[in-house]
Amino acid sequence: MGGRNPYFDELASVTTATRKFKVRFLPMNLIVEVDPDKLPFGDTGLPGSILDAALANGIEIDHACGGVCACSTCHCVIQKGGATLSEMSDGEEDQLYNAPGLTPDSRLSCQAVADGSADLVVFIPDWNRNATRENH
Numbered sequence: 001m002g003g004r005n006p007y008f009d010e011l012a013s014v015t016t017a018t019r020k021f022k023v024r025f026l027p028m029n030l031i032v033e034v035d036p037d038k039l040p041f042g043d044t045g046l047p048g049s050i051l052d053a054a055l056a057n058g059i060e061i062d063h064a065c066g067g068v069c070a071c072s073t074c075h076c077v078i079q080k081g082g083a084t085l086s087e088m089s090d091g092e093e094d095q096l097y098n099a100p101g102l103t104p105d106s107r108l109s110c111q112a113v114a115d116g117s118a119d120l121v122v123f124i125p126d127w128n129r130n131a132t133r134e135n136h
């Protein structure tokens with residue numbers, strides 16, 4: 001099952017969106033619409049997570065562990081709308097600590113699920129963007 005690390009007992013508190021919202025991905029400046037009626041988009045990351053929405057729209061954020069909160073390669077920085085995201089679990093916090101370029105607004109995109117009450121702006125660090133796949 002994508003999104004959950006089987007070695008963690010605790011589960012993050014997640015409220016999925018009930019209305020459509022938009023995510024602007026930077027620096028490529030691509031805007032995607034997230035329609036909660038179509039969740040999950042795939043099987044990588046929590047359903048409705050930033051990673052789930054990105055991959056469904058051809059935006060390749062690295063996700064070495066497959067979206068189960070066991071690495072930090074899906075690190076992103078939430079520039080707007082961070083208050084609408086699910087609470088960070090202890091497991092996410094532990095993994096995020098290993099991410100290069102950490103900021104106070106950093107999240108693991110496979111674990112951050114928006115409640116849809118506002119649009120998001122998400123910056124993907126260049127070392128986490130899979131440019132090879134984006135070009136295909």
Ligand code: FES
Nearest residue numbers: 063065067074110
């Ligand atoms: S893909 Fe590994 S923690 Fe998100």
